Amino acid sequence: MAKADVATHGVRSPVAARSAAPRASRARTARGRRRRAEAVWRRAALAVGVLCVAAYAVGAWLPMRGLEPRPGSHLGVAWGIGAALLLLTTVLYGARRRAMATSSKLRLGTSRSWLRLHLYGGGLFLLLLLLHSGFKLPAGGLSWWLWGLSLWVVVTGAAGLALQRWLPRVLSSGLAGEVHYDRIPELVTQLHRRAESLAASSPEPVRRFYARTLSSVLGEPRWNPVYFLDVGGGARRRLERLRRLYPLLPPAEQPKLTELEDLVRTKLEIDVQYTLQSALRGWLWVHVPASLALVVLVALHIFAVIYY
Amino acid sequence: MATKPRARKGTFGDAALPVAGAYLTPRRRRGLVWLGLALGGALLAWAVLDFFAFGGGFVSGGPLSSGHAMLQNDCAACHSTPSAGDLALGGTGEVTDANCGTCHERLGDELGVYSFASHYLYRSGDFQRLVPSEHEMPCSACHVEHQGRQAVITQVADARCQTCHTFGSFGDGHPQFDVLAEGRTDRAGLHFAHGQHVKEVMERQALVDLEVACLHCHQPEADGRQFQPISFDRHCDACHLTATETTPRMPVGPATAAEPGVATLAQIRDGGAPGTDWALFANPGEFREVGDLVSKSPLHHRDPWVMENLRRLRRVLYPNAGLADLLDASAEVPAEQLPDLYREMVATLEAYVRGLRSDPSPAVQDEIANLEEILRQVRRALDDPYTPLDETELLLGLERPADLDPDQRAEIESLVADLTSVCATCHPVERATFARVDTDLRELRRAEFDHRAHVVQRRCLDCHGEIPVTAALEGGTLTEAQDHSGIHNLPAIESCQSCHAPKLANDSCVTCHQFHPDDGRRSQLLLYLDPEEAAP
Numbered sequence: 113m114a115k116a117d118v119a120t121h122g123v124r125s126p127v128a129a130r131s132a133a134p135r136a137s138r139a140r141t142a143r144g145r146r147r148r149a150e151a152v153w154r155r156a157a158l159a160v161g162v163l164c165v166a167a168y169a170v171g172a173w174l175p176m177r178g179l180e181p182r183p184g185s186h187l188g189v190a191w192g193i194g195a196a197l198l199l200l201t202t203v204l205y206g207a208r209r210r211a212m213a214t215s216s217k218l219r220l221g222t223s224r225s226w227l228r229l230h231l232y233g234g235g236l237f238l239l240l241l242l243l244h245s246g247f248k249l250p251a252g253g254l255s256w257w258l259w260g261l262s263l264w265v266v267v268t269g270a271a272g273l274a275l276q277r278w279l280p281r282v283l284s285s286g287l288a289g290e291v292h293y294d295r296i297p298e299l300v301t302q303l304h305r306r307a308e309s310l311a312a313s314s315p316e317p318v319r320r321f322y323a324r325t326l327s328s329v330l331g332e333p334r335w336n337p338v339y340f341l342d343v344g345g346g347a348r349r350r351l352e353r354l355r356r357l358y359p360l361l362p363p364a365e366q367p368k369l370t371e372l373e374d375l376v377r378t379k380l381e382i383d384v385q386y387t388l389q390s391a392l393r394g395w396l397w398v399h400v401p402a403s404l405a406l407v408v409l410v411a412l413h414i415f416a417v418i419y420y
Numbered sequence: 421m422a423t424k425p426r427a428r429k430g431t432f433g434d435a436a437l438p439v440a441g442a443y444l445t446p447r448r449r450r451g452l453v454w455l456g457l458a459l460g461g462a463l464l465a466w467a468v469l470d471f472f473a474f475g476g477g478f479v480s481g482g483p484l485s486s487g488h489a490m491l492q493n494d495c496a497a498c499h500s501t502p503s504a505g506d507l508a509l510g511g512t513g514e515v516t517d518a519n520c521g522t523c524h525e526r527l528g529d530e531l532g533v534y535s536f537a538s539h540y541l542y543r544s545g546d547f548q549r550l551v552p553s554e555h556e557m558p559c560s561a562c563h564v565e566h567q568g569r570q571a572v573i574t575q576v577a578d579a580r581c582q583t584c585h586t587f588g589s590f591g592d593g594h595p596q597f598d599v600l601a602e603g604r605t606d607r608a609g610l611h612f613a614h615g616q617h618v619k620e621v622m623e624r625q626a627l628v629d630l631e632v633a634c635l636h637c638h639q640p641e642a643d644g645r646q647f648q649p650i651s652f653d654r655h656c657d658a659c660h661l662t663a664t665e666t667t668p669r670m671p672v673g674p675a676t677a678a679e680p681g682v683a684t685l686a687q688i689r690d691g692g693a694p695g696t697d698w699a700l701f702a703n704p705g706e707f708r709e710v711g712d713l714v715s716k717s718p719l720h721h722r723d724p725w726v727m728e729n730l731r732r733l734r735r736v737l738y739p740n741a742g743l744a745d746l747l748d749a750s751a752e753v754p755a756e757q758l759p760d761l762y763r764e765m766v767a768t769l770e771a772y773v774r775g776l777r778s779d780p781s782p783a784v785q786d787e788i789a790n791l792e793e794i795l796r797q798v799r800r801a802l803d804d805p806y807t808p809l810d811e812t813e814l815l816l817g818l819e820r821p822a823d824l825d826p827d828q829r830a831e832i833e834s835l836v837a838d839l840t841s842v843c844a845t846c847h848p849v850e851r852a853t854f855a856r857v858d859t860d861l862r863e864l865r866r867a868e869f870d871h872r873a874h875v876v877q878r879r880c881l882d883c884h885g886e887i888p889v890t891a892a893l894e895g896g897t898l899t900e901a902q903d904h905s906g907i908h909n910l911p912a913i914e915s916c917q918s919c920h921a922p923k924l925a926n927d928s929c930v931t932c933h934q935f936h937p938d939d940g941r942r943s944q945l946l947l948y949l950d951p952e953e954a955a956p
Contacts, residue, residue: 180579182564183481184564250482251481251482251483251566251567251568252477252478252479252480252481252482252483252566253470253477253478253479253480254467254478254479254480255481255482257463289432289433291432299432299437302437303437374433374434375434377433377434378432378433378434378437381432381433382432382433396449396452397452397455400452400453400455400456401452401453401455401456401458401459402456402459403456404453404456404457404459404460405456405457405459405460405463406460407460408457408460408461408463408464409460409463409464412463412464412467412479413479416479419499419501420479420495420499420514
């Protein structure tokens with residue numbers, strides 16, 4: 113149990129064996145509740161989506177005024193209003209994250225509920241956008257920007273969701289522990305300092321190898337895309353080269369090399385953390401600004417529609 | 421890297437680095453928000469700049485169609501500009517009909533070319549159709565703009581028509597043609613047998629192809645869409661009303677109930693009645709007077725002597741005929757032909773005016789002045805196809821016969837029969853009036869049928885097979901029921917639908933119908949200009 117806990121939560125302390133059973137039971141209950149809630153949200157979103165598509169199909173099939181599949185018909189305007197409201201709601205998710213205390217005080221729902229609203233609302237937003245435009249490519253500068261940004265925001269959101277689902281699993285299952293992203297520079301500095309000190313007191317072959325190969329590796333966090341494919345990222349090969357120094361050292365000096373090996377291994381793990389967590393945080397830069405720009409353009413679009 | 425447990429709290433990796441050496445304040449991510457607002461702000465700024473400097477093309481829904489391309493950067497040309505108050509009350513800068521009308525026709529013209537009212541009339545001339553529908557919509561609802569420069573905004577989707585009309589496209593529930601669904605007879609106004617005439621034409625012209633014989637009389641118009649009206653002079657004169665045709669001998673006398681008779685040429689000349697100028701140029705040799713009897717030979721089509729005497733006799737039978745007396749033939753015509761009736765009456769009155777102009781008496785001259793004023797007003801009204809015309813008075817006139825002794829009535833009617841005996845071979849005569857011949861031949865008036873587009877793939881008789889002409893040529897005898905002028909000889913709609921159906925030839929509404937059918941009026945848009953604007 114303790115092993116599993118450590119594997120899952122990294123540096124968090126192991127769970128006391130005496131409370132393990134009731135806690136596991138509570139966790140199972142909570143997981144079941146979350147799954148049920150997830151299913152409810154999924155079904156609700158699916159039902160809304162199906163209803164919207166059915167209404168669209170009826171409008172396209174029946175020759176009734178106001179139901180035509182075009183942006184200006186009554187139904188088309190309804191799709192547009194729905195999409196705008198969904199966009200606003202999904203954007204409010206970000207605001208809510210920045211005002212947790214207020215949100216909690218006002219009982220505006222749990223973070224998980226808001227996240228689900230954000231995810232399913234975003235999907236429905238794209239659907240309503242397509243219904244609003246009648247599944248036609250837009251024409252006109254503003255329309256193209258609206259259409260392109262909407263698509264971009266939803267696609268980057270989906271990509272972010274995929275990263276959020278995939279990378280934490282990799283980080284927690286493929287590595288020894290986890291570290292706060294903002295602390296990485298501090299850890300690397302500590303590690304580098306210790307390695308410098310250790311290398312200085314080591315025999316000549318180790319000092320040379322350190323200066324030639326390891327110093328630059330340990331000096332700063334390194335971003336390497338290969339970690340997305342393999343969290344091992346060639347660490348074994350690098351450490352193998354370090355191990356070749358053992359026969360060259362007297363037995364009394366070998367513990368220093370072992371310590372240096374630990375430092376290098378730790379640095380490589382930090383690089384993996386740095387690379388993967390960069391992706392987890394960096395995707396927001398392609399998602400959030402575009403979302404905010406989209407809100408501004410939707411406001412302009414609504415004004416233009418009302419004005420004209 | 422292998423997963424391995426770690427027992428030390430607060431350390432990281434094999435190096436056991438302390439992960440919480442100091443309190444860490446999470447970094448704020450305001451950059452995300454600022455970048456987003458900067459991007460949105462830049463686009464907003466561009467939109468504002470574009471609106472004021474370049475006409476607002478950025479917020480436009482897309483390029484306008486070619487015909488409106490010059491208005492691409494002039495939103496206000498089509499879109500109304502609502503005031504702030506209007507916006508607050510929910511008003512919008514919609515594309516109003518009035519804005520379209522700025523160019524397409526002047527305002528205030530309710531029955532304008534592009535209006536719904538014009539569509540209701542749709543060549544029918546039937547003003548009872550002018551009942552506004554709750555589904556009436558603005559021009560922009562059908563003619564959707566901002567669909568690109570190559571878009572054809574006159575290609576209106578069937579769905580737009582279906583907001584009022586309950587059926588789908590031509591191949592989807594279109595009702596049977598009215599004339600066939602209602603079993604209406606052809607108002608040809610003529611005794612005519614196709615079988616006999618086709619046989620005669622083929623023999624005389626030595627034709628082999630039956631359909632060439634059709635084209636002997638049914639001659640296409642220049643554009644090949646429809647056929648020219650049948651004309652006596654071009655199509656009938658070669659065989660009918662030859663020099664040997666003569667009327668029976670009829671008694672000469674004043675056209676009165678007590679002493680019914682016909683007027684001789686000399687009497688008509690001496691009478692000098694309005695509209696009898698023709699008598700001055702008529703050939704006296706065509707008349708044979710024996711005692712108190714007179715006959716005429718040869719007879720001409722629309723023979724003025726016959727028409728004049730028929731008019732005199734009709735006045736005895738129907739002294740209250742009124743306006744109908746100004747017509748040469750019956751006033752029973754479809755609504756769309758009413759203007760023709762009025763034009764005929766105007767022509768008759770103009771002839772009367774010409775005949776009276778030489779009379780110097782002040783009373784006559786005053787009457788001429790009154791008549792000319794009336795004619796001016798009528799002509800002006802006839803220039804506007806949307807002026808309601810009423811045939812009631814024309815028809816009611818012959819519904820009010822004179823109170824005559826039956827013997828006298830029979831004697832006059834017998835005289836009418838003698839006078840029109842030659843004409844009646846082809847022209848039915850009722851109430852001392854010839855039936856009006858419908859020379860137009862068009863029945864599906866509200867559809868834009870194009871014969872030229874169809875003759876490539878179909879022969880005449882493939883569609884017009886109601887009268888079995890082929891059987892007549894093969895020696896058969898057509899009965900009156902099979903071959904008379906009251907047969908439309910039109911195919912049922914199913915014949916057309918065998919080609920015009922979904923996934924076959926086009927079956928959309930606008931293939932055959934126009935919402936704004938009156939092409940001719942479109943070239944007269946300048947009529948709507950204000951005089952000040954029209955002045956150079």
